[in-house]
Amino acid sequence: MITFLSRFFIKDYKDYASPKVRQSYGMLCGAVGIALNIFLFLGKWLAGMLSGSIAITADAFNNLSDAGSSVITLVGFKLSGQKPDTEHPFGHGRMEYISGLLVSVAVLIMGFELIRSSIDKIRTPEPIECSPIIILVLAASILVKIYMYTYNRGIGHKIDSTAMQATAGDSLSDTAATSLVLLATIISQLTGLILDGWFGVLVGIFIFYTGITTMKDTIDPLLGQAPEKNLVEEIEEIVLAHPLVHGMHDLIVHDYGPGRLILSLHAEVPEHGDLLIIHDEIDNIEHELQDKLNCSATIHIDPIVTDNKEVNDMRTQIEEVTHNLDRRLSIHDFRMVEGPTHTNLIFDVAAPFECKLTNVEITNLLKERIRNMDDGNYCAVIQIDRVYF
Structure with a gap:
């Protein structure tokens, strides 16, 4: 009927x-x-x-x-x-x-x-x-x-x-x-x-x-419940399909009713890229998200080092240290700042809510392990982000 x-x-x-x-x-x-x-x-x-x-x-x-x-x-x-x-x-x-x-x-x-x-x-x-x-x-x-x-x-x-x-x-x-x-x-x-x-x-x-x-x-x-996992995966697929984007994080999805999603995220882009070209590409991604997911999207640009071998190698080491602590943890916004006595490794850690370690525990454990690298020449500056999955 x-x-x-x-x-x-x-x-x-x-x-x-x-x-x-x-x-x-x-x-x-x-x-x-x-x-x-x-x-x-x-x-x-x-x-x-x-x-x-x-x-x-x-x-x-x-x-x-x-x-x-x-x-x-x-x-x-x-x-x-x-x-x-x-x-x-x-x-x-x-x-x-x-x-x-x-x-x-x-x-x-x-x-x-x-x-x-x-x-x-x-x-x-x-x-x-x-x-x-x-x-x-x-x-x-x-x-x-x-x-x-x-x-x-x-x-x-x-x-x-x-x-x-x-x-x-x-x-x-x-x-x-x-x-x-x-x-x-x-x-x-x-x-x-x-x-x-x-x-x-x-x-x-x-x-x-x-x-x-x-x-x-x-x-x-x-x-304010977490978004469906398939929605998060679809957002990641759309964003990371663009070559200028090397990674994404800090995804936030607000649900104001069926068909009324508002989302924001951070997109990692090369720090030496042409700002106008990157901005144009980010606009295209926002429009694509809006068209495919019927949502309103806002993307923040995070410049990262992509062409420095020392930075890339160190990022890989820190990723391994983080994964050894808990396979569900990941890092982003990685930077190295060298000083006269030590080098600061500055990065964010994305931790799902299912991870039983507290933010303080994650921070202290990673700092201790990084301090033991290379005769204590590295000092970690860590920000913890809780993520959906």
């Missing part, structure tokens, strides 16, 4: 990278979710009233909260598409993450309330009624929720939407919840055992767990 509707309401509906197409898909899926969840609420509420089942009634109100979540998703996509303004110069893309967070909070509240009401039902069990209509309503609800999970997950993956992935997770939890309710109803009818409350607790725990999982997925980008 989503594919069918997208052909009528979304121009260039296959251009998933387009911000306008992303927004349109988010709003369309939100609107369809509202309609389907209201339909499910009415059917389950009626079934719950007829059967006297707390689990069915709670599941009905779960669908009503899902309709509210779909409203949040729709509004979130609408607001995230607003243009940058004076108060928000980087746009409103993070509203999509906020809407996903609100959906997760709604899921947590529903899970808690279902557990609470189910415990009351365990304490005071009441027989529940079962009829073909009730079975049909629950079975139809499961099929609808499976469909909603499928299209939210599929579209969410295509447009890289955390909010829609959260909605997909909510639909999956609803599928499991309704399946357990249906199972409890059938068992009660066949055996006379009143398992309504117990199954309600299981449903509530599953819903609560789903809420915690989806909340983490939406909180991480709001706090």
